[in-house]
Amino acid sequence: MGEKKITKPKKFGEEKMTEENKKKPNPIDIHVGSRVRLRRNMLGMSQEKLGENLGITFQQIQKYEKGTNRVGASRLQAIASILGVPVAFFFEDAPGQESSANRGFAEDASMAFAVEFCGSPEGLQLNRAFVKIADVKVRRRIIDLVKSLAADDLD
Structure with missing residues (x-):
């Protein structure tokens, strides 16, 4: 009998790294960045002002918001504090979340449209x-x- 190759299960957000997707931002990083931008815009805060409060450049904020640079846990906590939201705000409606059928009393998908409009x-x-x-x-x-x-x- 031939040997069976044992593969470990994929973890959430884990993809096989190829040359093509090494440079491509992770969908979660893009989502978190877009939520940072949404909240910052809702408050009328510039990238410069947010960067100044964090002690980093506005270019770094741009990279976070585009998802090209991953936001570390301590930095995300600081951003949440400055923007006046819980850290969980940045992960709401993130790709790969459980389906709405398993969300109990959570808001339905139509709220995503309202949130998107509020950020426009x-x-x-x-x-x-x-x-x-x-x-x-x-x-x-x-x-x-x-x-x-x-x-x-x-x-």
């Missing part, structure tokens, strides 16, 4: 302007207006 230039502009409205009644009326316009759009 329009979403950021809308949120920044909305937050500046001090009168709660006016904010409620704006929400009602937007809902009615969205409902009309569906017709």
Whole structure:
């Protein structure tokens, strides 16, 4: 009988290294970087300002945000602290996560669209302007207006 080759199971995010994918950023690193960029933009913070707070260059922030450089655990903790979010924020909806069927009461996939919109230039502009409205009644009326316009759009 021939020998059976025993292979160990792949770990999460582990891929066989080839010349082609050595230079390609890992999907998790890209996702974490995009979430750093999303939160930084939501706060209206520049790459320079974030880098300054971390003691690194804005170019390094660019590399983190593109996923070309991996963010270490201690650096990610510092970024989370500066941006005012838990570290888990950077991993929400990451590739390879369990399916939504196994997520219990977690938010559904439609929330991913809302998060993506909030990070867009329009979403950021809308949120920044909305937050500046001090009168709660006016904010409620704006929400009602937007809902009615969205409902009309569906017709």
